[in-house]
Amino acid sequence: MPLVTSTEMFKKAYDGGYAIGAFNINNMEIVQGITDAAAELKSPVILQASAGARKYANSIYLVKLLEAALELHPEVPMVLHLDHGADFDVCKDCVDNGFTSVMIDYSGHPFEENIAESKRVAEYAHEHGVVVEAELGTLAGIEDDVNVDAGAASYTNPDQVEEFVKRTGVDSLAIAIGTSHGAYKFRPEQCTRNEKGILVPPPLRFDILEEVARRLPGFPIVLHGSSSVPQEFVKIVNENGGKMPDAVGIPEEQLRHAAELSVCKINIDSDLRIGLTAGIRKHMVDHPDHFDPRQYLSDGRANVKAIVAHKIKDVLGSDNKI
Numbered sequence: 001m002p003l004v005t006s007t008e009m010f011k012k013a014y015d016g017g018y019a020i021g022a023f024n025i026n027n028m029e030i031v032q033g034i035t036d037a038a039a040e041l042k043s044p045v046i047l048q049a050s051a052g053a054r055k056y057a058n059s060i061y062l063v064k065l066l067e068a069a070l071e072l073h074p075e076v077p078m079v080l081h082l083d084h085g086a087d088f089d090v091c092k093d094c095v096d097n098g099f100t101s102v103m104i105d106y107s108g109h110p111f112e113e114n115i116a117e118s119k120r121v122a123e124y125a126h127e128h129g130v131v132v133e134a135e136l137g138t139l140a141g142i143e144d145d146v147n148v149d150a151g152a153a154s155y156t157n158p159d160q161v162e163e164f165v166k167r168t169g170v171d172s173l174a175i176a177i178g179t180s181h182g183a184y185k186f187r188p189e190q191c192t193r194n195e196k197g198i199l200v201p202p203p204l205r206f207d208i209l210e211e212v213a214r215r216l217p218g219f220p221i222v223l224h225g226s227s228s229v230p231q232e233f234v235k236i237v238n239e240n241g242g243k244m245p246d247a248v249g250i251p252e253e254q255l256r257h258a259a260e261l262s263v264c265k266i267n268i269d270s271d272l273r274i275g276l277t278a279g280i281r282k283h284m285v286d287h288p289d290h291f292d293p294r295q296y297l298s299d300g301r302a303n304v305k306a307i308v309a310h311k312i313k314d315v316l317g318s319d320n321k322i
């Protein structure tokens with residue numbers, strides 16, 4: 001099967017009360033870890049590339065890596081998605097070069113400008129059989145070129161969603177309900193600590209999510225910044241020469257609940273980065289004599305696969321959906 005759009009998978013996910021994982025890709029090992037896990041668990045999957053990924057790896061490599069993954073796993077529905085397209089030109093470039101889905105992120109601009117740019121992208125993309133995600137509201141945090149400090153972040157206003165979707169014609173909508181980009185999603189003073197001393201962030205605003213769903217029945221909602229920052233992997237990083245104090249993510253049970261509601265796409269990047277880094281760091285410490293990249297990258301890749309498998313089974317609920 002060639003790359004597909006997310007239209008069919010979102011419809012099934014909405015009706016079935018689960019979500020599709022959107023995992024960020026930057027190199028071959030990450031693509032392999034994600035797609036091997038998806039194939040084993042019979043899960044559709046979205047592979048997404050940010051501006052940073054395109055700069056690092058070059059879009060052509062990313063497209064070709066997915067072609068290879070599809071050749072190995074032809075039964076797995078896969079979407080190649082642009083994460084945080086900054087403007088029409090970036091989105092157009094991806095539409096023209098093999099992506100099946102693009103995000104236009106004009107959420108930092110005024111409402112009317114966000115509508116105009118998102119509409120322009122939707123019209124061009126739809127002419128070429130590509131689907132479009134837009135964003136309303138602003139997430140805090142840092143992810144590649146996207147850097148919003150907590151003061152500039154704002155929750156999505158449910159009063160605006162119907163007008164936005166109607167006037168832009170976009171296919172899915174990313175909303176801000178308290179998720180955040182990066183591995184340090186909240187300052188320690190925003191959190192409480194549980195009995196193990198681990199930071200617990202403020203709960204997601206499910207009231208906003210439910211109000212958006214009421215106003216947009218059947219419409220797929222997207223959550224960005226939804227890594228959970230698995231503490232077992234942070235511990236491995238810290239025990240092997242790393243330094244990630246007080247890294248904190250979104251509790252998985254809240255994401256599971258969001259997946260049961262109208263959220264059809266959940267974005268996960270930091271967790272894969274942490275898993276890959278944990279594998280490499282531990283390998284280097286355990287085997288100081290090794291210098292073959294295949295040795296330490298294999299351990300990093302195995303962690304990526306294990307994390308994706310866990311997300312598919314225990315958080316997204318997208319296993320056995322092919």
Ligand SMILES: [Zn+2]
Pocket residue numbers: 083084143181224225267
């Ligand atoms: Zn994002």
